[in-house]
Amino acid sequence: MSNNSTAIVADLENMRFQYKSELTIYTEKLTDGRLLFAGLQDNGTSIYEHTDLKDKPSFDLTIDGESLYYGWEFNDFASEQDSLGNSTGTLTLTHASKPIQLKVITRCCGFGFFRRSLEIVSLSEDIALSLTNVIPFKGCIWSITDNIADNLRDDTVAPYSIGRFKDLYWANEGNFAWQDVPVNTGIFFNSTFGMSGHSSPFFILRNNINGGYFVCQMGWSSNWKTAFFADYFNDSRLPNKMNLNFEVQPVTPSPARSIAPGERIAAPDVHFGASHVDLDTAIQNLHAYLRQSVLRQVGDGLQPVIYNQAGYMVPGYKQPEMSEAGLIEEVDIAAELGAELFMIDAGWYGNNGQPGTDWGNTTGDWHAADILPNDLIPVYEHARSKGLKCGLWVEIETAGSKSKLAADHPDWFLTKYGSTFPRVLDLSKPEVKDFVESEIVRLVEKYQLDMFRLDYNSSSNEGGFNFKDGWNENTHWRHMEAIYEIFERVGKKFPNLQLENCASGGGRTDIGIVSRFTTTWVSDWFKMPRTVRILNGMSMALPPEFINRSYTPGMEGNMDSHMHVIMMGHPMLCGVAPSLAEASPATMACAKKYIGIYKDFIRTFHRTANVYHHTPVIPGADGTGWAALEYVSEDRRKAVATVFRLINAEEDRYALKFRGLDKGASYRVRIEPEGSEFVVGGYELSRQGLAIELDTALTSQMILLTKAER
Structure with a gap:
């Protein structure tokens, strides 16, 4: 879809920059060494320059413990337009006292949305700099000056509200709720597990007085923070005024990142849009923007119906836990149902056939276990003979305590406070990063995979630490750089490869990692009724075709209802029957009916709905x-x-x-x-x-x- 409703107006004489996306206009101004958030309008009418906000920096950057939101000098401004009609403006600034160059990149992407990027470049010739903290985007919206006291109905109505996912914990993803912003009281929300979830750096601001919505997401898959302050100036001697301040940022112990001489690093992207419409339209604008300009699409973009083998292949039902015969039996069930991709889940690797082991403590040894003496090749050959594509589960960022990898490379793990953090590999180390990428490529090529499932079932919390360039650097920033870079390269190397994102269910559902994948587990809680709420909430932040929902055995509620949930997302089934011989005709008929409805009806318009x-x-x-x-x-x-x-x-x-x-x-x-x-x-x-x-x-x-x- 081409978009021609974007434009950039750069007034270099007054250092004033306006970015236009449909009816939304974002204005910045460089004055007194500060790049200010000068205004945001959602009705197509530009503000006058004399009404610009004059005291609201649009970012904050702290280097070596010194805040650099001021002291900037203009270098250059350039603009361009891509094939989609998206307009991009790049403002280059140099700091007056620190050897830092900053590229402020603002993309106008249509649908009232923008993408904000900061590139930080060290101009030092011999000394590494320390990134203490960065707030890549902050600002002030919805200034109200008219009849504030009356419009607030004697303080019974909060002027602004925040819509967000209020739960941080596993299995409670997508619990969307509104929360009022108290007047003259700051509030903030954050994650703490070393992942972006099980919430997400996503929020919707609502103006309860004059109307309008502001939608924002940060692309960051580690700890984050959003903060808000409703500033009500009610001095009786002066005109009253009110506005809403916000900021969004990654959170990590300092220093977050050392920056070598001449090195360039990027802050997390922030995606934001404003519109004076109803909530449905605001969400639809977000989805349209993400689909067109952010999210990854493979082929025609139609999501395959996935069958996951893990349903009945568990200890106590089939022994051993996994076998070639058992996997082939699962393939036959998948083909009979009309599934299109067969996924082999955890447990295929390492020494899982030996007593006392499980799928978690042998991760890292990504070779077929001895319980699969012929490897996975016969299983995948059988699946392809049935017309199924093939996928594989890998938790590539971990190594279990009983793995050969852990024994051979004890120095590859995350370390903090003088001890090793269990299971979590430290991808901030180049040799670990290189190993991880080479293993992904090897597995994709060896098995000719159609889908690679990435899982991550560990919470590193505040991360680890490595001494680098004279600083005791935290690991989170480099770890996320590594994951993003690896999957960007893998996606380019294998352009037809589906990439599925999972992190203990919905541990990483932010747009940073989702944009590099083609589908995402937003949760691994599938029981009614909470599974409905998960789908309902997460389909605000992400288009529904990217939201993986699954049918698994032993659920409350009737089967039709479970089918209704998963067919409204990206459907996956497992455990529909122990075997074809034991399959219930009614169960198989119900599943086949809804798979047909998805493929023949819903999927025909799902990715543009x-x-x-x-x-x-x-x-x-x-x-x-x-x-x-x-x-x-x-x-x-x-x-x-x-x-x-x-x-x-x-x-x-x-x-x-x-x-x-x-x-x-x-x-x-x-x-x-x-x-x-x-x-x-x-x-x-x-x-x-x-x-x-x-x-x-x-x-x-x-x-x-x-x-x-x-």
């Missing part, structure tokens, strides 16, 4: 009440919606009023699992809606709509 969140906030510990999601094709000829009755619903009926249909058209409606079909007008579906009646918890209906010909 407009998403409507009828229930953006789902309360409760696991999800209470009702949940409803609606996807509509760009041309509004097709749509799919699912309505779920979760737990503790007070009514047996939910009125689904469609939001994205052509109100002047008629639609053929099909409802699953009941199978009824009828034709009804788009106006009626939008205004009166469909009455969904479900009298028991953990059930659902899927509604498929196709525009009827006149």
